[in-house]
Each structure stands twice: as structure tokens, then as C-alpha cells.
Amino acid sequence: MLQPNWKHGTQSFVNDEAAWVVTRSDILFRNPHLEVRDETVLIPGKDRPRRWTVVGRKKAVVVAPITTEGRFVLIHQARIPVRRWLWEFPAGQVDESRTPSAEQLRQTVLRELAEEAGYELTTDGDLTYLGHYFPSQGFTDEENHLFVAKPVRENQVGFQPEHAEAISQHKEFTLDELRSMIANSEIQDANTLALFARMVAAGIVR
Amino acid sequence: MLQPNWKHGTQSFVNDEAAWVVTRSDILFRNPHLEVRDETVLIPGKDRPRRWTVVGRKKAVVVAPITTEGRFVLIHQARIPVRRWLWEFPAGQVDESRTPSAEQLRQTVLRELAEEAGYELTTDGDLTYLGHYFPSQGFTDEENHLFVAKPVRENQVGFQPEHAEAISQHKEFTLDELRSMIANSEIQDANTLALFARMVAAGIVR
Numbered sequence: 001m002l003q004p005n006w007k008h009g010t011q012s013f014v015n016d017e018a019a020w021v022v023t024r025s026d027i028l029f030r031n032p033h034l035e036v037r038d039e040t041v042l043i044p045g046k047d048r049p050r051r052w053t054v055v056g057r058k059k060a061v062v063v064a065p066i067t068t069e070g071r072f073v074l075i076h077q078a079r080i081p082v083r084r085w086l087w088e089f090p091a092g093q094v095d096e097s098r099t100p101s102a103e104q105l106r107q108t109v110l111r112e113l114a115e116e117a118g119y120e121l122t123t124d125g126d127l128t129y130l131g132h133y134f135p136s137q138g139f140t141d142e143e144n145h146l147f148v149a150k151p152v153r154e155n156q157v158g159f160q161p162e163h164a165e166a167i168s169q170h171k172e173f174t175l176d177e178l179r180s181m182i183a184n185s186e187i188q189d190a191n192t193l194a195l196f197a198r199m200v201a202a203g204i205v206r
Numbered sequence: 207m208l209q210p211n212w213k214h215g216t217q218s219f220v221n222d223e224a225a226w227v228v229t230r231s232d233i234l235f236r237n238p239h240l241e242v243r244d245e246t247v248l249i250p251g252k253d254r255p256r257r258w259t260v261v262g263r264k265k266a267v268v269v270a271p272i273t274t275e276g277r278f279v280l281i282h283q284a285r286i287p288v289r290r291w292l293w294e295f296p297a298g299q300v301d302e303s304r305t306p307s308a309e310q311l312r313q314t315v316l317r318e319l320a321e322e323a324g325y326e327l328t329t330d331g332d333l334t335y336l337g338h339y340f341p342s343q344g345f346t347d348e349e350n351h352l353f354v355a356k357p358v359r360e361n362q363v364g365f366q367p368e369h370a371e372a373i374s375q376h377k378e379f380t381l382d383e384l385r386s387m388i389a390n391s392e393i394q395d396a397n398t399l400a401l402f403a404r405m406v407a408a409g410i411v412r
Contacts, residue, residue, distance in 0.1 A: 017289045017290075026236060028237070029234060029235035029242055030325070031234070031259060033259045033345070034242070034259065034261065035242035036235055036240070036242065037344040039286070041286050041289075042254070042285070043284045043372055044291075045284075045291075046284065046372060050372065051399075053237060053239045053240065054286065054287040055240065055261065055287070055292055057342075057345065064243040073302060078249045078251075078252065079246040079340070079343040079344060079396075080245070080247050080249070080256060080258040080260065080343065080344075080345055081258070081260040081261070081340075081343060081345060081346055082340050082343045082349070083223045083226040083247075084223075084340075084343070085250075085251075086340075086343060088343075101326050102247045104269045118254030118316065125212045127282060127378070130391075131390075131394075132391065132394065133391075133394050133395065133396060133399055134285070134287075134288050134290075134394055134395055135290075135341040135342040135396045135403065136263075136341040136342055136346070136348060136396065137285040137287060137290070137292060137294075137394070137396075138285060138286075138287065139240070139263065139287060139346075140287055140342070140345075140346075141241070141287045141288055142342060143288070146220040154339070156218075162370070166252060166256065168247055170253065178405070179406075179407045181407075182404060182407035183404065183407035183409075184337075184338030184401055185336075185338065185404075188337075188338065188339050188340055188343070189299050189339065189340055190339060190340065190341045190342065190343075190396035190399070191337055193396070193399060193400035193403040193404070194399035194400065194403070195405075196397055196407075197388055197400070197402045197403040197406070198389065198391075198399070199408050200385075200402075200403070201385045201388035201391045202400075
């Protein structure tokens with residue numbers, strides 16, 4: 001797995017999670033989807049303890065499926081919190097644990113690719129890991145892992161979103177179309193934007 | 207303000223927020239930072255009502271400050287929910303209202319640019335709006351508005367983060383450095399990644 005490189009950190013210890021001392025963590029609210037905690041934390045390099053509201057969430061994966069022809073597979077999904085139907089890369093939460101293994105992440109990617117889009121890796125296809133990102137780092141511990149699946153093809157089953165999902169369709173877009181949808185704000189979700197940024201920076205798309 | 211273009215939506219009504227009927231919205235938990243709601247919603251184009259946990263949050267702005275020399279100003283901020291010090295573009299919540307005006311967004315951008323980084327627009331500088339995005343659209347209504355401030359310069363005051371903020375420093379990075387920090391996962395927040403994606407797609411950076 002790709003490891004972050006902290007060369008710009010002026011204090012090398014600051015991204016050692018063990019250096020963050022949580023002196024208090026009280027659960028204020030919990031349901032199957034999230035957990036609101038009131039925490040007091042000692043930040044490495046700072047003297048004064050800080051009190052913060054933190055929302056705990058499961059980790060997730062996001063996948064950019066790219067076909068042999070270089071097209072990107074997006075799904076059209078109803079997103080209740082923002083009252084929108086959005087075009088997005090397939091994504092899903094990791095059920096298994098708070099610190100999923102590389103293999104659990106990989107299996108979740110392949111599952112979501114099949115369920116949400118009806119696609120699969122070709123026999124010579126592979127997943128490329130592009131690191132994680134934090135959707136809203138001042139508010140929640142949610143952490144999403146980014147993958148490219150290439151090349152992909154439609155599977156024999158077709159897309160079969162879970163009962164709980166509201167996905168109307170999937171569609172293949174060229175790179176020019178994807179870039180245009182990002183430029184004109186038709187792509188509005190952090191998952192797709194973050195994965196596009198990493199693909200550009202890594203030279204996977206230009 | 208830039209308006210989204212929904213040309214890829216197959217049902218033109220689906221992104222009319224008024225078409226989403228909220229039949230029930232009960233507050234399960236609330237503090238000054240967030241509000242957890244249990245909602246029942248009729249999704250446009252779907253028959254069955256859906257029940258969902260939604261976390262309400264203030265809207266926010268993010269700004270990519272670019273100097274006359276083409277360098278990007280990032281701040282180094284302690285992010286308690288993820289136990290990390292992160293390099294990020296300056297960002298902040300909009301205090302005023304749930305539907306901020308363009309001027310309120312603009313004033314928040316200039317305030318955060320000054321407070322978090324100690325920078326200001328030059329006399330011939332301007333803000334460019336690059337649309338909004340949703341950090342975690344399956345979970346929260348949080349909506350962040352993206353801006354480029356160009357050109358910027360250090361102000362006379364220096365950076366003065368609020369009492370509540372934990373910002374250790376700011377630093378200017380070249381485009382090559384920024385791209386490298388994105389590629390190697392040193393940049394880990396949705397704000398910076400989403401804004402980079404929009405700048406690339408809009409041809410502001412290459």
C-alpha cells in the first residue's frame with residue numbers, strides 16, 4: 001500500500017497518531033450510521049488540551065472504473081442529505097472493521113463495482129491504490145480510500161444496487177466529458193473530485 | 207455565481223430541490239457544531255419513501271491563494287477528528303445563514319485568508335468562484351464553496367488564527383510541489399483535493 005510522505009512536516013512526530021493523547025471521549029449520540037463524541041485531546045506540539053465534537057463513521061472506498069477504451073464509469077445516485085441526484089464514481093463503506101486490511105478494501109471495491117455499476121475487472125485488469133483522504137477533517141473521522149480499476153467491462157449480471165440504494169443508472173463518459181462535468185460543477189461529490197485530483201497528480205489522466 | 211449545468215441528468219426535474227418532499231424530520235441530537243436528524247424523504251422519480259439519518263452542518267468556503275509568482279499558500283493545521291496535522295488550503299464556516307449570499311461567501315473567504323494565512327488580495331487581485339461541492343453527500347448536508355484568490359500577498363498584520371484554531375504555520379508551494387504532495391497522499395483533505403480538481407478541469411492549473 002502507498003505510504004504517505006511527510007517531508008513537508010516540520011515536526012516529524014506530528015503525524016504519529018500515537019502522539020495524540022485522548023484524555024476523554026464521551027459518546028453523546030449513537031445509531032447504526034454514526035457516533036457523536038465529545039472529546040478532549042492533547043495535540044502534539046501544543047500545550048493546552050482541546051475539546052472537540054467528533055463524529056465517528058465507518059471507513060469507505062471509492063473506485064474510478066476505466067474501460068479498455070479509456071471511458072470512466074459513473075453512477076447516478078439519489079443523495080438524500082443534499083437533496084440531489086448526483087453523477088459519481090461508485091463508492092461504499094467497509095463493513096468489517098475500523099482498520100480494514102488492504103484485502104478488505106480491495107474486496108469492497110470489487111463488490112461496489114459489481115453492485116453499483118454492474119462492472120468487473122477484465123482478466124488482465126487490476127486495482128491501483130491512490131491513497132486515502134478525509135472528507136471533512138474538522139468534523140468527522142471518516143476516511144475514504146481511493147482506487148482505480150482498469151480495465152473494466154460490464155459483467156454478466158448487470159447492476160444490482162442493494163435494497164437501500166437509490167441508483168437509477170450508470171453511464172460511461174470520456175475524459176473530456178468527465179473534465180467538463182467537473183469544470184461546470186455537475187460533479188459535486190468529494191469522492192469523485194478527490195479521485196480525479198489524485199489521478200491527475202499521479203499522471204494517470206492528463 | 208456559477209450555476210451548475212445538468213445536461214447529463216436524464217430527468218430534468220431531479221435536481222430541483224423543491225421536488226424533494228421531506229415528510230418527517232426529527233432532531234435526534236443537536237449542539238453548536240452539528241444537528242443529527244432522522245428524516246423521511248420522497249425522492250423525485252422514486253415511489254417508496256426513504257428514511258435516512260442526516261447530519262446538518264454550516265456551509266463553508268475554501269480558498270486557493272495564488273501569489274504573483276504562481277505559488278500556492280497552504281496552512282498547517284491540527285485536525286482533531288483525524289488526529290493529524292495537515293497541509294490544506296485555508297477554509298472556514300459561513301456564520302451568517304443557511305443560504306449565504308455571494309457577498310457573505312466572499313467576505314468569509316477574505317476573512318479566512320487573512321486570519322488563517324495572513325494574506326490578502328493585491329490591489330488588482332480578484333476572487334474566482336469555482337462552484338460548490340459536498341464533502342460527504344450520503345451523510346451530511348455540508349456544502350463547501352470553492353474560490354481562487356489571485357494574486358495574493360502577505361498582509362501587514364501577519365497570520366492570526368482564532369483562539370479556537372490550531373494552525374502552526376503557512377507556507378508557499380510551487381505547482382510542482384503541490385502536485386507532488388497530492389500524488390504522494392501528503393494532501394489528505396477533501397477541500398484541497400476538490401479545489402485542485404476544479405482548477406485543473408477549468409484550465410487554471412495544468
